[in-house]
Amino acid sequence: MHITSEQVVNKWKQYTLTNDQGMEVSILNFGGIITKLIAPDKDGNKENIVLGYENLEEYAENPNYFGAVVGRVAGRTANATFELNGRRYELDANEGKHHLHGGKHGFSHVVWHAETFSTDRAVGVKLTHESPDGESGYPGNVRVTVTYSLTNANELVIDYEADTDQPTVLAMTNHSYFNLRGNLKDSIAGHQVRISSNEFVELDKELIPTGHKLEVGETPFDFRHGRALQDGIVSEHVQNQLVGNGYDHYFIFQEDASKQVKVTEPISGRTMEIATDQPGMVMYTGNGLNEGLQLVGGSSQKHLGVCFETQGSPASLEHKGFPDIRLEAGETYKKKTTFRFDVE
Numbered sequence: 001m002h003i004t005s006e007q008v009v010n011k012w013k014q015y016t017l018t019n020d021q022g023m024e025v026s027i028l029n030f031g032g033i034i035t036k037l038i039a040p041d042k043d044g045n046k047e048n049i050v051l052g053y054e055n056l057e058e059y060a061e062n063p064n065y066f067g068a069v070v071g072r073v074a075g076r077t078a079n080a081t082f083e084l085n086g087r088r089y090e091l092d093a094n095e096g097k098h099h100l101h102g103g104k105h106g107f108s109h110v111v112w113h114a115e116t117f118s119t120d121r122a123v124g125v126k127l128t129h130e131s132p133d134g135e136s137g138y139p140g141n142v143r144v145t146v147t148y149s150l151t152n153a154n155e156l157v158i159d160y161e162a163d164t165d166q167p168t169v170l171a172m173t174n175h176s177y178f179n180l181r182g183n184l185k186d187s188i189a190g191h192q193v194r195i196s197s198n199e200f201v202e203l204d205k206e207l208i209p210t211g212h213k214l215e216v217g218e219t220p221f222d223f224r225h226g227r228a229l230q231d232g233i234v235s236e237h238v239q240n241q242l243v244g245n246g247y248d249h250y251f252i253f254q255e256d257a258s259k260q261v262k263v264t265e266p267i268s269g270r271t272m273e274i275a276t277d278q279p280g281m282v283m284y285t286g287n288g289l290n291e292g293l294q295l296v297g298g299s300s301q302k303h304l305g306v307c308f309e310t311q312g313s314p315a316s317l318e319h320k321g322f323p324d325i326r327l328e329a330g331e332t333y334k335k336k337t338t339f340r341f342d343v344e
């Protein structure tokens with residue numbers, strides 16, 4: 001296992017972690033962005049399985065959040081405002097009148113301090129950022145650490161840790177778009193996905209959570225026994241259609257699940273298992289992906305990648321019955337998500 005680093009555009013640094021199986025992941029210190037993830041298929045062909053810009057300078061804007069660490073709060077916050085302990089906070093309105101993915105100065109668009117490390121079982125990079133009180137409208141000085149580790153078991157582990165000096169809210173994730181077919185040879189419609197989830201959160205026409213939890217049974221949202229993403233792309237279910245034909249929904253995990261998600265791409269044989277201590281995730285099938293962007297391996301198009309955004313839900317800011325995303329002074333936010341890659 002080894003690590004290399006290089007200075008790239010805008011004085012950013014890119015770190016590449018490589019394990020003894022030939023799997024590698026490249027990460028920018030800007031936005032904590034995963035720019036490439038190389039993994040073998042069933043025949044041993046090593047190909048890139050995430051969406052990323054051909055020209056690294058494009059990440060300065062990155063409206064699709066390719067590969068980025070997202071925070072302080074991932075997802076949409078209705079009307080760019082929330083109440084905490086009787087006080088109302090106004091956030092950046094960066095998606096119409098709403099707040100998306102931490103706003104203009106979110107974790108996806110800052111330069112992080114980076115340190116590499118190597119142990120007997122992993123190589124990695126530890127990213128730290130100090131988010132000042134009032135950044136994007138959020139209260140509290142928040143110290144954040146995101147650690148990427150690559151193991152010889154072909155696991156990419158993302159550890160999130162944070163603390164604050166006053167009450168705030170925090171719900172972080174990673175926004176990588178996966179395409180296990182490799183090198184953008186096809187859309188993600190044929191990916192088979194299994195999710196340990198009985199309920200998903202309903203969205204309104206502006207893609208804001210209504211607070212209603214809907215049963216997955218007898219709908220295209222039932223992934224408990226596995227189904228193709230194509231089912232939601234062609235579905236006439238109102239929830240699939242209002243997000244642009246596909247999925248952009250928060251799935252609530254079954255509490256007894258150990259591995260919450262498995263993704264299989266039948267042609268390449270690649271599989272990805274996701275295990276997390278987060279209460280749920282947004283699965284986003286790239287319905288609003290900007291078309292014609294120059295990516296590594298080809299140009300972007302709708303449904304070219306799928307995100308598995310393990311996180312707490314911003315719905316908890318407006319509705320009861322969701323896990324709390326508040327973080328108190330003296331508490332530590334600590335979450336882990338593991339992506340394990342294999343072939344079958």
